[in-house]
Amino acid sequence: MTSTLIDPATLPGWSTDPAARAAARLDRSGFDPGSDPDAVVVAGSVDEVAAVLAHANATGTPVVVRGAGSGLSGGAVAGAGSIVLDLTGLDRIVEISPADEYAVAEAGVITADLDAAAAAHGLRYAPDPASLAISTIGGNIATNAGGLRCAKYGVTRDSVLGLDVVLADGRRIATGRRTVKGVAGYDLTGLFVGSEGTLGVVVGATLRLRPAPVATATLAAWFDGIGAAAAAAAAITAARLQPSVAELLDTACLTAIADAGGPAPRGGAFLLVQTDGFGADAEIDAVRAVVEPLAGSVDVAADPAGAEALLATRRAGLPALERLGRVLVEDVAVPRSRLADAVDAIAAISARSGIRIATMAHAGDGNLHPILVLEPGRELDEHVWACAGEVFTTALRLGGTLTGEHGVGLLKRRWLRDELGDDVVDLQQQLRAVFDPRGVLNPGKAI
Amino acid sequence: MTSTLIDPATLPGWSTDPAARAAARLDRSGFDPGSDPDAVVVAGSVDEVAAVLAHANATGTPVVVRGAGSGLSGGAVAGAGSIVLDLTGLDRIVEISPADEYAVAEAGVITADLDAAAAAHGLRYAPDPASLAISTIGGNIATNAGGLRCAKYGVTRDSVLGLDVVLADGRRIATGRRTVKGVAGYDLTGLFVGSEGTLGVVVGATLRLRPAPVATATLAAWFDGIGAAAAAAAAITAARLQPSVAELLDTACLTAIADAGGPAPRGGAFLLVQTDGFGADAEIDAVRAVVEPLAGSVDVAADPAGAEALLATRRAGLPALERLGRVLVEDVAVPRSRLADAVDAIAAISARSGIRIATMAHAGDGNLHPILVLEPGRELDEHVWACAGEVFTTALRLGGTLTGEHGVGLLKRRWLRDELGDDVVDLQQQLRAVFDPRGVLNPGKAI
Structure with a gap:
């Protein structure tokens, strides 16, 4: 084997230029490894990915895979001793099958670009992480990215039918299939999704596409406070309605939006709901019926322009917070029935710590993004x-x-055993060793 | 450790009675291991499952886990040298959370019973394998069972949030979570689903429930032949419609149904379509519009009784075939665009081999059930x-x-490398060894 190894330093995409190395050091997590990686290699082909890995494996060199660098958990940060394998050059949409409603895409394709290509066939790529205009399919797969539409359409995992993977030693495998169903062998596809670059390098994916909805209806409601808004979200669930989107903003978010000159708050909490499909209008009426008794005011959009106006408040949230200082976007999830408890507890943590925390939540699936806002000049x-x-x-x-939906990366490793328990973490480390016995794939990250 | 081992022969559920052993030898696959297992133990609790496994692991005794024995791939057949661990006694529905739309159930719960319990809260358990009245949640998880509603609502995996598992050595772990989203650590839940009793013993599950649809609409269409019916299914897809059910029967099925005194055929192929949700009626009208130009006749049910009448043809299929002889229910899937090619190829195989094959297909997801009918007296x-x-x-x-959706079991092992390739099978065997280093869990099955 070693006689056929290609030195990655001979590849056209290889660079040890200080600027290139500095640009590959950080992601959007706020974590700084304290040094630059030794080199960056922008892969021009899957064969080059295989060559880089085979060499790294043979020499015991840590490899950090990088897409757009938009991760929020530190999964892509890289310091001295490691080389960064940049996949943004693998950006081809290889196939869109309108008849079978799937796409085959390389890892570096921007998520929004895939969705746009699907739209030309009346289809869409359902996962819609907030980063979709900049993040890549490969990065979305690495963290099992979510988004606003998850409660109805699932997370990234639910749209991945199969993967093309380069293993740590440079071998290539395909997992999964192009069919909707299949149960031949263990679910390696599911194992790679969310594995944050630690089990192999995902270079391409077969992705499920879904019909773009024929109609979407939008409602916005304002409440006195988070308790009433959470009660409204619970009432939607109890009525067995299934919004495609249910986004909740707390008082701290609304205050920041107003301070930034955004839409004026009409209450202490805000809930945005969308329904979609053939019954979108009937379902939004049903949503209105259960929300209205709990709300200070409710608006249902009459047309797409009206929907955009209602969405403006939600969209203004993060930019308004980023004006105030450096933000740390957190990402926890609770059973939906505990949403109000979670928001209240987070507000209490904010008061105790003196650190401003504003919370935006995907109310339909219980996923909260508490956003810690640091005063200018303050470090993490x-x-x-x-x-x-x-x-x-x-x-x-x-x-x-x-x-x-953001992953464990570097930032949450110290709490992982609290969630999973020692036996599960130990099993996962053994699984990792099956795929990467020499420990060259993103060492120190995820599990 | 060995000092604390409990001999399973001391458990109240233990039996070496010949009738009990004979009853645990077969499943519904048609495969006969040629001998009875050495013993059967009906577990009375999870602690007893752990005791059985710890002892089996220490002594190197193969354990075959059994639910209802309704499997079609031989995953639960058990011969001399093995003991059968029967989980049908673990049949408690532990919790239904209407607020968080999940259920916690033990492995031996009958799938239909769970769905009925969910229905009391306006919810349903979406996976609906044809065996749901007799099969267990644990068995459904072991094979990642599908059903009619998969194209819209996914397979069993898509409704499993977390699992309670007893490992080969008797340790207990919990995988997954009660939240809709989560990406802490590798997806062990997905790894266990579909693993056919080879990685651990699933004793309980947290299962996602979904709102029961407010309305369901039903359409039945008759065609000259399979080509036109498959074209109609493709036209439904091309119109970006999303039926909850799309079932196709070929001429061989329809002939058997007519011979059995069932509904008279009005063509050479039959397609049953259901839509559901707030837009069910509008969506079925859209289905009708694309199907009608290709069909000989189309009926849309006016009410539930009418829907039952249309469903009767589909329901009559398997019983009509079982009248004719022993059946081998196969289970392959192809990309939806290849449905007609697959049905045609199967008809040619039938003609060539002289073995009657009738095909029923879940047209919405490309899953075909070619049913081999053996003349009376003929063996497999x-x-x-x-x-x-x-x-x-x-x-x-x-x-x-x-x-x-049926699994590999014993029957399909010899073809598995053709689908997965050697590297993937080898990796899967290494994963198996992580969970079951002594090889006591369902040896010789699945991978």
Whole structure:
């Protein structure tokens, strides 16, 4: 084997240029490894990915796979001693099958580009992480990214039919299939999704596409406070309605939006609901009927322009917070019935710690994004992490999880055993060793 | 450890009675291991499951887990040298959470019973394998069972949030979570689903429930032949409609139904379509519009009684075939666009082999059930398996899979490398060894 090894330094995409290495050091997590990676290699083909891995495996060199670098958990940060394998050059949409409603895409394809290509056939790629305009399919798969439409359409895993993977030693395998169903062998596809670059390098995927809905209806409601808004979300569930989107903003979000000159708040909490499909209008009427008794005011959009106006408040949330300082976007999930408890507990953590925390939540699936806002000049110090840690343990105490859709990366590793238990973490480490016996794939991350 | 081992022969559920052993030897696959298992133990609790496994692991005794014995791939057959661990006594529905739309159930709960319990809250358990009145949740999880509603609502995996598992050495772990989203650690839940009793013993599950649809609409269409029916199914897809059910019967099925005194055929192929939700009626009208130009006749049910009348043809299929002789229910899947090719190829295999094959298909997801009907007195001989093998290789040639929803079990092992390739099978065997290093869990099955 070693006689056929190609030195990655001979590849056209190889660089040890200081600027290239510095650009590949960070992601959007706020975590700094303290040094630059030794080199960056922009893969020009799957064969080059295989060559890089075979060499890294033979030499014991850590490899950090990088897409758009938009991750929020530190999964793609890379320091001295490692090389960064950049997949953004693998950006071909290989196939769209309108008849079988799937797409085959390379890992570096931007998620929004795939969705746009699907739209030309009346289809859509359902997962819609907030980063979709910049993040890649490969990165979405690495973290099992979610988005706004998950409660109805599932997370990334639910849209991945199969994967093309390069193993740590450079061998290539295909997992899954192009059919909707299949149960031949263990679900390796599911194992790779969410594995954050630690089991193999996903270079391509067969992705399920779904019919674009014939209609979408939009409702916005304002409430006195988070308790009433959460009660409204619970009432929607209790009425057995299934919105495609149900987004909740707390008072801290609404205040920041107003301070930024955005839509004026009409209450202390905001809930945005969308329904879709042939029954969108009938279902939004049913939503209105259960929400209205709990709300201060309710608007249903009459047309797409009206829907955009209602969506503006939700969209204004993160930019308004980013104006105030550096943000740490957290990502916990709880059973939906504990949403109000979670938001209240997070507000109490904010008050105790003195760190401003605003919470946006995907109310339909119980996924909360508490956003820690640091005053200008403040670093991500231990006090900030302790505050984030309180948020994590709150989610676990309420029966939830450390991470709904962003992944464990570097930032949440120290809490992982609290959620999973020692036996499960130990099993997962053994699984990791099956795929990567030499420990070259994103060492120190995820599990 | 050995000092604390409990001999399973001391458990109240233990039996070496010949009748009990004989009753645990077969499932519904038609495969006979040629001998009875050494013993059967009906577990009375999870602790007893753990005790059985710890002892089996220590002594190297093969354990075959059994639910209702309704499997069609031989995953639960058990011969001399093995003990059968029967989970049908673990039949408690532990919790239904209407607020969070999940259920916690033990492995031995009958699938239909869970669905009925959910219905009391306006919810349903979406996976609906044809065996749901007799099969168990644990068995459904072991094979990642499908059903009629998969194209819209997914397979069993898509409704499993978390699992309670006893490992081969008797340790207990919990996988997954009660939240809709979560990405902390590798997806062990997905790994256990479809693993056919080879990675651990699933003793309980947290299952996602979904709103029962407010309305369901039903359409039945008759066509000259399978080509037109498949074209109609393709037209439904091309119109970006999403039926909850789309079932196709071929001429051989319809002939058997008519011979059995069932509904008279009005063509050479039959397609049953259901839509559901707030837009069910509007969506069935859209289905009708695309199907009608291709069909000989189309009926849309006016009410539930009318829907039952249309469903009667589909329901009559398997019983009509079982009248004619012993049946071998196969289970392949192809990309939906290859449905007609697959049905045609299977008809040719039938003509060539002289073995009657009737095909029913879940047209919405490309899953076909070619049903081999053996004349009375005929055994499952090599000629029959060769014929089944031709069906499997046809599915692979068309870009499909050996098994859509029944599992590999014993019957399909010899074709598994053809689908997965050597590298993937080898990796899966290494994963298996992580969970079951002594090889006591259902040896010789699945991978």
